[in-house]
Amino acid sequence: MLSKTSEYALRAVLFLARQPRDLPVRASDVATGLGVPANYLSKVLHTLSREGVVTSERGPGGGFRLTRPPHRTTLAQVVEPFDAFNSRDLCLLGRRRCHDDKPCGAHERWREVFDPVIDFFRETMVAELLEPGGEALESLTLEGGARGTER
Amino acid sequence: MLSKTSEYALRAVLFLARQPRDLPVRASDVATGLGVPANYLSKVLHTLSREGVVTSERGPGGGFRLTRPPHRTTLAQVVEPFDAFNSRDLCLLGRRRCHDDKPCGAHERWREVFDPVIDFFRETMVAELLEPGGEALESLTLEGGARGTER
DNA sequence: CATACATATCATATGATCATGACGAAATCA
DNA sequence: TGATTTCGTCATGATCATATGATATGTATG
Numbered sequence: 001m002l003s004k005t006s007e008y009a010l011r012a013v014l015f016l017a018r019q020p021r022d023l024p025v026r027a028s029d030v031a032t033g034l035g036v037p038a039n040y041l042s043k044v045l046h047t048l049s050r051e052g053v054v055t056s057e058r059g060p061g062g063g064f065r066l067t068r069p070p071h072r073t074t075l076a077q078v079v080e081p082f083d084a085f086n087s088r089d090l091c092l093l094g095r096r097r098c099h100d101d102k103p104c105g106a107h108e109r110w111r112e113v114f115d116p117v118i119d120f121f122r123e124t125m126v127a128e129l130l131e132p133g134g135e136a137l138e139s140l141t142l143e144g145g146a147r148g149t150e151r
Numbered sequence: 152m153l154s155k156t157s158e159y160a161l162r163a164v165l166f167l168a169r170q171p172r173d174l175p176v177r178a179s180d181v182a183t184g185l186g187v188p189a190n191y192l193s194k195v196l197h198t199l200s201r202e203g204v205v206t207s208e209r210g211p212g213g214g215f216r217l218t219r220p221p222h223r224t225t226l227a228q229v230v231e232p233f234d235a236f237n238s239r240d241l242c243l244l245g246r247r248r249c250h251d252d253k254p255c256g257a258h259e260r261w262r263e264v265f266d267p268v269i270d271f272f273r274e275t276m277v278a279e280l281l282e283p284g285g286e287a288l289e290s291l292t293l294e295g296g297a298r299g300t301e302r
Numbered sequence: 303c304a305t306a307c308a309t310a311t312c313a314t315a316t317g318a319t320c321a322t323g324a325c326g327a328a329a330t331c332a
Numbered sequence: 333t334g335a336t337t338t339c340g341t342c343a344t345g346a347t348c349a350t351a352t353g354a355t356a357t358g359t360a361t362g
Contacts, residue, residue, distance in 0.1 A: 001243070046339075056340090057338085059336090059339085061330075062338050063339085113271045129257045175308095188350085188352075190351070210361095211307045
């Protein structure tokens with residue numbers, strides 16, 4: 001469903017959402033925390049900062065933070081910079097123009113199942129995916145290391 | 152949502168479903184009917200024949216036909232040879248293992264919207280997308296040409 | 303049996319996504 | 333000011349989906 005890229009973006013944002021929002025997290029820390037390529041994630045985070053989802057700071061002590069709190073950031077804001085829902089997705093058969101008045105044979109049935117998917121991304125907040133317990137891999141928080149003690 | 156390839160597959164099957172099922176349609180006719188690359192569509196049709204969705208016949212008068220009637224062919228049968236629903240799709244965050252007992256934060260909410268999508272493909276029959284009127288592009292039926300008169 | 307026809311198969315090209323590496327630019331601090 | 337740290341940007345490579353082209357194989361027919 002999601003491309004690898006926007007999957008990284010979503011996981012990165014969830015990762016940031018679990019950190020105290022007032023201190024930036026290095027891109028490399030997010031990358032190792034998620035177990036994804038650091039250089040690639042940097043670019044993803046940069047895109048997210050251009051979109052205003054995260055805020056970046058350079059220099060020592062810099063890094064990335066969520067711009068808005070998790071309960072005010074939608075999944076769509078995170079994902080759409082990479083996988084936009086274009087009108088083509090709304091037609092199962094890939095027709096550019098497939099409205100309600102001149103639909104393809106699949107139009108109505110497809111909308112019925114696919115609209116909720118779009119709504120899911122537009123209406124679900126990052127905070128709703130945080131569920132404190134349980135998630136081993138994605139919730140892996142920064143532990144002890146050099147950072148944090150040094151400032 | 153669907154890859155180009157399985158979109159072609161679906162459109163090709165819908166095209167075949169509109170032809171009399173006892174006479175084969177050439178791959179090239181399907182391709183021009185849909186306006187998609189002929190060589191590529193051949194491969195797609197060949198895959199569908201390996202999967203038993205369509206039946207192929209070689210030589211003069213040969214071509215492709217639906218193996219089963221449209222009301223006994225599901226969308227999943229057409230689409231899954233190209234875009235299989237693997238367990239990875241069931242986790243929004245791409246986790247290999249994300250069951251009901253050890254879920255990621257998105258698990259339940261995501262299943263609620265995505266299961267219906269899978270069900271749609273598994274339960275919808277090709278016949279249901281045929282709606283005789285309306286569809287200009289995909290329903291374009293073979294008209295008059297050389298074929299048909301010559302046999 | 304020879305020819306035409308249509309699918310089957312293989313080899314190659316193109317483009318997008320995913321990924322890596324090197325260098326530049328801003329911020330901090332001694 | 334100069335060294336370090338961190339993001340920003342550009343250049344390049346790897347991989348996969350998509351697409352094209354050529355040839356082989358099977359089938360019908362005169």
